Amino acid sequence: MQIRRGPPLESSATSSRSSPLGATVVEGGVNFSLFSRTAAAVELVFFDRESDSTPSRVIRLDPATNRTYHYWHVFVPGVSPGQLYGYRVDGPSDPARGLRFDPAKLLLDPYARGVVIPTTYDCEAAKREGDNAATAMKGVVVDPSKYDWEGDLPLSRPSSRTIIYEMHVRGFTRHPSSGVGEQARGTYAGLVEKIPYLRELGITAVELLPVFAFDAQACPPGLVNYWGYQPVSFFAPHPAYSSRRDALGPVDEFRDLVKALHRAGIEVILDVVFNHTAEGDRTGPTLSFRGIDNPTYYILEEEGARYADYTGCGNTLNGNHPIVRRMIVDSLRYWVEEMHVDGFRFDLASILARDSAGQPLPNPPVLWDIESEPALAGTKLIAEAWDAAGLYQVGSFVGDAWKEWNGRFRDDVRDFFRGEPGAVRRLADRMVGSPEIYGGEGREAEQSVNFVTCHDGFTLNDLVSYNQKHNQENGEDNRDGANDNRSWNCGVEGPTDDPAVEALRNRQVKNFLAVTMMSLGVPMILMGDEVRRTQHGNNNAYCLDDETTWFDWTLLAKHPDVHRFVSLLAARRLLRDVENERRRVSLNTLLQEAKKAWHGVKQYAPDWGDGSHSVALGAELRSEGIHFHLILNAYWEPLEFELPNLGDGQPWRRWIDTALEPPHDIAPWQAAPTVPGDTYRVESRSVVMLFTAARPDANPSTRDL
Template sequence: MSKQPQSEIKGDELVGKGHVVKSDSRKINTSSELPDRTTGRSTPLGATVVEGGVNFSLYSRTAAEVELLLFDSVNDGTPARVIRLCPAENRSYFYWHVFVPDVKPGQLYGYRIDGPTDLSSGLAFDSNKLLLDPYARGVAVPQDYQRTLAYEPGDNTATAIKGVVVDSHDYDWEGDLPLNTPASRTIIYELHVRGFTRHPNSGLTADKRGTYAGLIEKIPYLQELGVTAVELLPVFHFDPQDCPPGKVNYWGYAPISFFAPHPGYSSRLDHQGPVDEFRDMVKALHRAGIEVILDVVFNHTAEGDEQGPTLSFRGIDNRTYYILEEDGARYANFSGCGNTLNANHPVVRRMIVDSLRYWVEEMHVDGFRFDLASILSRDESGKPHPNPPVLWDIESEPALAGTKLLAEAWDAAGLYQVGSFVGDAWNEWNGRFRDDIRDFFIGASGSVRSAADRMVGSPEIYGHKEREVEHTINFVTCHDGFTLNDLVSYNEKHNAANGEDNRDGSDDNRSWNCGVEGPTSDPQIEQLRNRQIKNFLASTLLSLGVPMILMGDEVRRTQQGNNNAYCQDNEISWFDWSLLEQHTDLHRFVRFLCARRSQRELSHEQFPVSLNALLNNAKKAWHGTQLDRPDWSDHSHSLAFQATLTTNEMQFFLIMNAYWESLEFELPQLEVNRWRRWIDTSLVSPEDIVELEDAPEILTDSYLAADRSVVLLYASI
């Protein structure tokens, strides 16, 4: 940054105790007549609207000089005011702070920071770069934002992201409160805010497509489907340019702000708009009985590796915010994205908890899914910590009590903690459920025993923790990998569109194309694919635990075999609403399953409806084609599960046949009533799943389960 004698003023500048004078070459008055309040306060961090102005506070341990820049327009290359913070007056400990009178919500701002540059010591100050406040509640992105200018030499002010002063309390929530949906009734629908409504056939006006407001208009669809929670791919502001040349970062796993909603998902053009539109979305979803879970990325940032841009953290306090290699010049890369956030540093721990608390208290979200959460268990040297402070900080934070906490319990460097993630309140994405259920339905050798364990809450994995079965988040597909349609349509990934010669994306897909690679007009193959999709969905929604389904799987959304569509902001990734008409049978199947899964009351007359709660408390038994003789051998491809709930006088008999031929299963004898068929995925809609009162009786002592099918029978006892 430019260094000026304190006796000279160029532009509006605040020096000493924060006194602002105009650019008329007057000497700066630093006398005691200046009001003490202009020095500002160290707490709270960020830009806080208070009576008469705004208090700004920033942490930087090793900064030598800090300037606060105020802008009239997001595209301005010259600030309206430059406020230099005096270390003697505007710094407490390592916190730089100033009160600026007459500043109002909507004000744009950023920082320039100077200090030593010694990469071997992890110091990376660049006074030419405008830096985003890590605690900015809103962000504004210039029309000509250029990521490259943030790592090339020179000033980048005109094209840099700027913070927005937000009045967090100036919003009418109209009595909105957390829903606190019990885990036993929770059905998660993972969706992408933009991709859900961006397609031209979404039925929305152009200004609403791909926005928070657009999602509001699709809430009736979510209600009809029967899901109880949406898990939104990252909505923290991220850098869309953090991707290969010519592509766009679509998924959003490239955060640069942990407090500000991504403005690219807002239909509003004013700087406060994204914050309020996000709140409108949360409020509307809550009114519809749907919780909001955010996919949060506290494992890395968009600043990348040592060759990456200086956008915020790197230029503020590099060695505080990142885990560095021993030489200090390179970043540890446990995220696979170039850098790793130093999550267990006290300052970073505070920022993470402050962020979560903000999204719960001020934005009313109901839960969080932590991307690559195992990174949060690494200490400041990168080694796994037996009791990671940040995880216990999150779990013990009173403001987060009752908030749903979901962990993706692994990272990109091989730290796999499914079943061993630290903490008591955490639920885990069960990657082994995904793999084992996929293996079972493609007929993999030795998959029966594992599939059985996954269906009853994975006691093999979680039994030692003595927790409820809701500890496991069960899913077969998610954003990362094949869609359900592609899982049964492709043997190999087809990622050429990503421009990396098909090298990106996982090769471990455990998929089967049912005989033809990709789309086909063969009716028999299409029938088999549809059946397999129903098998996967039935397994997910009937299993013990919290089920999660991927956006569009209920209508066979395809990504054309791309299993890593992170850079595809186009019809490869968008929800194609025409599929709803093409696959009404599958949509109906999911609706019926969700309806019974999420209902509130247990009723003998109308069926014991919360299947998860019912089966968890039931007496359980395993069978094979013969009663009491399950076949756990490696060559087995089928199993049967019996659950009896004496308090409600109900029984269930679940058959899972992954064999390529039909199999006859003996049925337990009933003294009074007969078994009734609720589900059989081999049957054509509407017989595949029926209204309970219409379920036909089984008149024989056995049931012929078709090849590759799931059957659920029930009876009163």
């Protein structure tokens, strides 16, 4: 069996080890190890430059001395960090049985800690027959120990004190208005420059859209895979997000970002994609896994001839295969131990509950491997508890430590504020931690990650500005993207100069933000929602790397009231601002511990009927001398709500009324004005939050928590 030759082959080095997998820097050189059960021959190939077509060195591994069980391994003396490398793997080519070896293709090491993508990279070349070395991605030898963390460690912030900001590394600073220098715009370094903004906003964790190296060409012709949900590596940071052009630059620059965020008290959560890869279906490119051991890494159907697709992306990773399970856990452990990240949000996590035949498992091994891994103890694990093939596990995702994106919170809050019949009772449940969904598991409210918008779908501005998606720029005749948006344009489709419509939209934006931030659970807001960022009605902007998706920093001056609204909401949720002799507690803690009662326009008389559009939540914590009264009116007319007579001489104070003009829409807690009388008029489509406190003038603590 012949393998394409580069320069004259060297004799295989010995004294190598099968463990650990990948390229490991050891004394005197580097140990390389690759798993392939069905390969017949393996070459390790070195390059001097990322766009080189001819290897600088080729080492053919001898099956007799460089293979142990299914692991191909070799020690190469004199190799140092920064070395570029790849593999060529030969074996049977029988697509009908799932065997897709192609010895002409240069393949990425699945465990490569670094990746370089040449300017000549061509996804199509990886689909065609023939050598693709000049246009292929290449691995980079990395020594993770060669970095000074200066004592940094993951922050381990409790979920009860977490506010998540879902963001895109490139999109956050790529816009010319960001004020970031040209070289750093759209990079890890650019994000570092904007950390003061994140602190001012009050968020405590950034959830980064995929930063694993991905194929930007995995998208329709002429567009770009902007979101990054097409991974080629599970260990290497995406090199295009680095301002440094050297091979080791992305790894160190990402760690610089993590260290800087931690110094600011902000955790780093990664959106990870362990459900598919950029290799796609049978017509896709051979980049790595397919050419190394296709039947191991993917769920195959029709005796191996066809890729199962539970992801909508052409293939499905075989997550419960022992080798893939180990790779996933090794990846997570690497990002925690060597890159110091604080948590992970698992894209289409329910796919990891499927077996090799695609059937859901009651106790998926990979999910329990992740949860029981000691190195991940205390790490935030968040599941998108559904997949693209109909499996929906919100409220039933396996495990004890997992949090869940609460898609029902999103849908029910949207329904309430657009006036859908029957939404009041569902909204009430979502606001107190969704006990209807999670109560049977005996878990804390923070199992629910509450959000109204995320990267996938309308921005918050567009949710109140468009009834229909407008995805024409995606090149699919507006067929792509969800049709069920549960949005309401407030009477006009798209931008408007009508001041009444604009005022209503602004109020609705604040309504959504208020409910998200005051509900029990972990709140998450989408990048730019705090300044009404728009995508012009595009609800699937995965392929647009332009001003459609970038954060436009001029919006700060256009919508300062919304930004201020979010900042004060965040500050009040987290600050330990209620003091007595025993303890300090946060607003979120108070709401969890308080005795709660539901009301309507009359006390203790909520209207749960399909025609109801308003509800009030009263919360009392006698031990702290605190009462809250939250009123939500999605009706199209004002309503007069009775207020409880507390009988202790303390007046009600108004913290929030989204119908009022700024700065009266939300007040600094200690400066909240008193409310006279025993009723409160709540304007149409608005949210009001009233409170009383034994010490309303207490100064809140501002120390970093």
